[in-house]
Amino acid sequence: MSNHYGTGTPVALGASLQRPAALLQLPRHGGRWKETRQVSLLDTWSESDSCIAGLLHIARIFSFSCFVHRAQIAPFVRSLIHAGQLPSECWMIPMKSNKRMKTEEAPSIIVPAAALPDEIVTEVLLRLPVKSLLRFRAVCRSWAATISSDAFCALHMAMPEDDGHHTSLAQTKLLAVAPTAAYDATALYSCSPQGPRADLLFTLDDVKGDFVDGVAAPCRGLTLLYDAVAPAYYVVNPSTRAFTRLPPCLDVRHSSVGLAFDARAKEYKVMRLFTKQNDPDMTCEVYTLGAHSWRPAVEGVVPEKLSAAAQFAVLTAATENLPPVLANGSLHWQIEHSLLTRDPAGVAILTFSVTEETFGWVQSPPFGTLGVHLVELGGCLCAVRDLRHASPDDGSNTLEIWKQQDYPAGTWFLDNRIDLPQQHLATSLQNPRVLGALGDGRSMQKIIMATSDHSVHAYHVMSRKLETIIPIADTAISYRRERRAIRICLFKETLVPVHQTPEEILFSSPMGKATKEILLRLPARSVARCKLVCNQWRRFAEDQTFIRSYSAHKSNEKKIKIMLVGKGTGRSFFSFAPLAKWPANKDAWLGSKVVCSKPCHGLNLLSTAKMDYLYNPCTGYHKTKFYPGTLDYGPWDTPNDCWRVPHNAFAVGNKNVGLGFNPVKQEHVAVIILYEFKDFKSRRCGFTCSAWRCTSASFQQHLDPPLPVNDMPPAYVDGVLYWMNDPRLGPCIDHAIVSFDIATEEFYVIPCPPHIAKWNGEESTRRLSVVELWEKLCIVVADVPENKLVIWKLEHGQWNRACTVCLKASSDYSLASNLVMPLAVDPEDGRILLSTGRRVGIYDPVKETIEELYAAGKHRNKLTASRFDWSPCIKSAVPPVPMLYEESLVSYPRRPKQRFLQL
Structure with missing residues (x-):
């Protein structure tokens, strides 16, 4: 039975092989077998060729497909020849190139008959890069088992770097973490000083927003990431593109986490130091990769004598973006000296032994912690001191590197000074962090550091020169905001698995x-x-x-979905049912006027005169927004004498509320504008603006819109809320759009097209409003005399006329007696959903007709003595209100999350 490589039959490493067939079929792309390249074998091979011959031959073929460089194998073959383990006839002969290779002469390795032990085959595999080893697993099952074994991973990690590579900047690999352009995922890039290029490794689709805290130094090839938005922890292996999300842990405001390797237990541990709510004791939990859950550390509670130091250490790590540093088998936390003592010499560094899981301390350097951070260099604990912060009056432009001698009780001594060039001071060297050092194991030759402006620099110890090796701004990485957190670290290739959690194993x-x-x-x-x-x-x-x-x-269903909102029962304030299934009884009529927003990331905002409710109408989840008593103006319960609210199906009371989504912090935000008065004669008004964050259920007050806005609800598009201004109030006498960027919390004014921006005073026959259609910002111009709606769309920075809605054929949607708003466009046939607040219909732009979907019944007034239709406090039964919705499972925890999001 033939046992050649093309069959995919498992082959034991080191075992002898029968002569391969004249043509080989080799696997590519994830183990899928197909004919990729036909290679004629040399006639000099005999029936007893060993596995090493086949290995080298496959390596040669794979190298032609850019899988592995034969230069990594050839030196090892030469060493075997010189050591007498291979015959002297073994050498490299030229092989002619072809069009597929597109190279000049390429050498091939010929190995005569020999029976080599498994150790030599393993030595060959150990010299291959991780990318090639991952693809070599597709050769056969035995190779896959060998490469995936723990023993091989340990040997591969222990392999020394090639000569010269330990000090070569060209071989330095850095990992950069950055959000995608839309903040809908987090990307991991591999950077190298060889060129201003960032190679995308993979993306973490579940890590959204822009709050991945400072990336700590990797531990034996693995890197720990903390997503402060979720919050959640991830362990990633950039070399194998593997990652795992750690099990959920106790939700706290401040915590500090470190990744370490337990040399005695041969396992990776994640240590988390935190304080529970209403508990003064500092607690430590440990998660072992592959375990089911977090567990208390052996010394689960920090000793009382170190409790205060531990609290300050966690606070310093959180506020300064300083993860703990692993050195000498322990994690080290720096403590801000101003929080603990006035004597800089009396400050200690908190430690946690990875093996014993106990706390301790070591003496800190003889200076304060201002402008200081810890780092591990050459296996030693070091402290980097920025004299620009420590001694600002001296005008010193120096970084000092102090090293501790004879850990843990030894003294600190000054090991290196880095003089910063003047031209770098203002921009490129803000908040520098030393990432690591390159050297020969006995001394440091180059020191690598990164800055908050996302650039990487190398300091040459011998020549005392500082050079920029990776300007991240010149790459494709999208750092769009200034952050103090350093999201760049050195990394070394490794095959270490990240070990999926039981939850991930179940889901997969x-x-x-x-x-x-x-x-x-x-x-x-x-x-x-x-x-x-x-x-x-x-x-x-x-x-x-x-x-x-x-x-x-x-x-992806791309359907317009409508629900009717009625009076709720029990604990629910409202009831919801699809349009076709609504019960035809008046017991579900509402007790007061309700205005519903369009769906925003799966949720809707329902507003009454006094309250606002965040709802998922599909699951019944809801959250009530209470107005704090500190607001200058509150929501109206009765009409104001200075300004009486006109009848408007899309407005309620004295407020204008819009629901949006913060893509950076990944939370819904409601922006509320409350009016106290409007004086159209003097163009004066009084109003307040505030934002309600759904995750923390907190208010941010004293926002300042540049212009008063009209009564119509805002439009939400891609993280921005848009209102149409009220030309009767404020300094602007023309129509303009007021925008609010939810992420940056900044207002802007966007001009309308010149031919529709002009306002003709109180006698104007045109009404302008904004709406989201086709996922774009649109202006709706209601031309009352012509009884039509003209829709303008903003696309690529230009306003274009999108379509015209003619309402002459339907008296129920006449602009003379109704406010008509387009709500959505059917993606299949282009029909437009129109609403008056009491009626909903589909407009056919071809036939210019409206197919009515819902018409509300008449109000049943409870206070018949009321004569005014404009009052928001009329006690009347209101028919169910139509509302657009999205199928989703989105919700927020009942208790606000304890998140600490720091720039």
């Missing part, structure tokens, strides 16, 4: 994938009920990754 199993596909096809209300089936389905329905996948799956 065949049963888990089948369960996911079933749940994705169910309505959101049914998925919420499926939580009661079993624990596995409950974990699926509550998993944030599945919730995002569900929203993405439902968004």
Whole structure:
């Protein structure tokens, strides 16, 4: 039976092989076998050629496909020849190139008959880079088992660098972490001084926003990332593109986490130091990669004598973006001396032994911690001191590197000084952090450091020169905001697995994938009920990754979905039902006027005169927004004598509320404008503007819009809320758009097209408002005499006329007696959904007709003595209100999350 490479049959390393066939079929791309290259074998090979011959031959063929450089194998073959382990006839002969190789003469390795032990084959594999080893797993099962074994991973990690590579900047690899352009994922890049290029390794789709805290130094090839938005922890291996999300842990405001390797237990540990709410004791939890959950450390509570130091250490790590430093088998936390003592010499460094899981301390350097950070260099604990902060009056432009001798009780001594050039002081060397050093194991030759402006510099110890080796601004990495957190670190290639959590193993199993596909096809209300089936389905329905996948799956349906909002029962303020299933009874009529927003990332905002409610109409989740008593103006309960609210189906009371989404912090935000008075004669008004954050349920007051806005609700597009101004108030007498960037919390004014911006005073027959259509910002011009709507769309910075809605054929939608707003466009046929607040219909732009979908009944007044239709406090029964919605499972925790988001 033939046993050549083209069959995919497992071959034991070191075992003899039969002569390969004249043509080889080699695997490429993830182990899929197909004919990739036909190679004629040399006639000098005999029947007893060993596995090393086949290995070298496959390596040669793979190198032609850019899989591995034969230069990494050839030196080892020469050493075997000189050592007498291979015959002297073994050498490299030229092989002619062809069009496929597009190179000049390429050498090939010929190995005569020899029976080599497994150790030599392993030595060959150990000299290959990780990228090639991952692809070599597709050769056969035995190779895959060998390369994936723990023993091989340990040997590969222990292999010394090639001669000259330990000090070569060209071989230096750095890992950069940055959000994508839309903040919908976090990307990991590999950077090198060889050129201003950043190679995308992979993306973490679940890490959204822009609050990945400072990246700590990797531990034996693995890197720990902390997503402060979720919050969640990730362990990634950049070399293998593998990552795992650690199990959820106790939600706290401040914590500090470090990754380390336990040399005695041969396992990776993640240590988390934090303070529980209403508990003065500092607690430490440990997670071992591959375990089920976090567990208390052996010394679970910090000793009382170190408790105060530990609290200050965690606070310093959180506020200064200083992760703990691993050195000498312990994690080290720096303590801000001003928080603990006035004597700089009396400050200690908190330590945590990875093996013993106990706390201790070491003496800090003989100076304060201002402008100081810890780092591990050459296996020693070091402290980097920025004299620009420590002694600003001296005008010193120097970084000092202090090293501790005879750890842990030894003294500190000055090891290096880095003189900063004057031209770098103002910009490129703000908040520098030393990442590591290159050397021969006995001394440092180059010191690598990064800055908050996302650039990497190298300091040559011998020549005392500082050079910029990687300007991140010249790469494709999208750092769009200034951050103090350093998101760049050195990394070394390794095959170490990250060990999936039991939850990840469950979700990736065949049963888990089948369960996911079933749940994705169910309505959101049914998925919420499926939580009661079993624990596995409950974990699926509550998993944030599945919730995002569900929203993405439902968004592909591209259907306009309408619900009717009625009076709720029990603990729910409102009831919801699809338009076709609404019960025809008046017991569900509302007790007061309600205005509903368009869906925003799966949620809707329902507003009454006094309250606002955040709802997921599919699952029934809701959150009530209470107005704080500190507001200068509150929501109206009765009309004001200075300004009486006109009848408007899209406005309620004295407020204008818009729901948006902060892509950086990944949370919904409601912006509320409350008016105290409007005087159209003097063009004066009084109003306040505030923002309500849904995650923390907190208010941010004293926002300052540049112009007063009209009564119509705002439009939300890509992280920005837009209002149309009120030309009757304020300094602007023409129409303009007021925008609010939710992430930056800044207002702007956008001019309208000149031919529609002009306001003709109180006698104007045109009404302007903004709306989101086609996922773009649009202006709706209501021309009352012509009874038509003209829609303008902003695209690529230009206003273009999109379409015209003619309402002459439908008296129920006449602009003379109604405010008509387009809500959505059917993606299939281009029909436009119109609403008057009491009626909803689909407009056909070809036939210029409206197909009515819903018409509300008349109000049943409870206070018949009221004569005014404009008053927001009329006690009347209101028919159900139509509302657009999205199928989603989005919700927020009942208790606000303890998040610390620091720039």
